[in-house]
Amino acid sequence: MYDQHPKTPLGSDAVSLVDFWHAEYLGAAARVFEVKRKAKPGQFRCWRHASKHDAGAAAAIVEQMEQSGLEKVMLDGVRPVEAAIRYFRARLARMDYAAARAVGLPVGSGNVEATCKSLVSVRMKRPVRRVAGAGTTGARLETAPTTAASQARGLARRHNTRTTPMMW
Numbered sequence: 007m008y009d010q011h012p013k014t015p016l017g018s019d020a021v022s023l024v025d026f027w028h029a030e031y032l033g034a035a036a037r038v039f040e041v042k043r044k045a046k047p048g049q050f051r052c053w054r055h056a057s058k059h060d061a062g063a064a065a066a067i068v069e070q071m072e073q074s075g076l077e078k079v080m081l082d083g084v085r086p087v088e089a090a091i092r093y094f095r096a097r098l099a100r101m102d103y104a105a106a107r108a109v110g111l112p113v114g115s116g117n118v119e120a121t122c123k124s125l126v127s128v129r130m131k132r133p134v135r136r137v138a139g140a141g142t143t144g145a146r147l148e149t150a151p152t153t154a155a156s157q158a159r160g161l162a163r164r165h166n167t168r169t170t171p172m173m174w
Contacts, residue, residue, distance in 0.1 A: 023106055024097045026114040029054050031093045034086035035071060038079050057103055057112065064101040068094045 036050035056063040057068075068091055077088040094101065103113045 018140055021106060021111055022100050023103065023111070023113060024100045026058065026103060027116070028093070029057060031086070031090040032057075034065065034081065034084075035076075035090040038076050038081050038086050039074065041081070042072050042076055042079065044076065057101070058107065059104055061102065061104045063104065064098055068098065 030168060032053045033061050033153045036045065036053060039045035039049050040047055053063075053067050057067060060066075071091050074087065077091065079087060106113050
């Protein structure tokens with residue numbers, strides 16, 4: 007199995023966590039618990055809250071799932087409880103979210119992903135201007151300059167592509 011966890015230490019204070027978003031495995035497992043009446047509605051919220059705030063909650067949740075006897079229950083063609091147990095068992099050491107939050111570490115990558123999405127959107131969807139070249143029937147498109155140097159180059163390029171002859 008491909009191991010994504012870094013093998014070399016990044017420093018004495020480095021912390022490696024599984025992104026909290028992967029609590030999604032709990033959502034499907036909780037649905038099985040609710041359908042089979044092993045838990046009240048809202049089980050996913052309870053598990054998610056516990057894993058975020060209580061030390062050792064991930065291990066306790068895995069134990070609860072294992073003791074339920076619901077590993078073989080199929081829902082939408084998959085076995086959600088079995089998948090959740092397998093996923094959490096393999097990553098328990100990196101799922102201590104309560105301890106990470108206690109020292110002020112982020113437990114999810116949402117803020118980083120949102121920043122990346124914003125940067126990509128700005129780069130890929132920059133304003134476009136139309137520039138007509140001398141002797142052309144159509145217009146060519148250029149992205150708007152983003153730095154002072156590229157603005158100067160754009161100005162020089164526009165200045166040199168006049169459509170009317172210069173008067174001497």
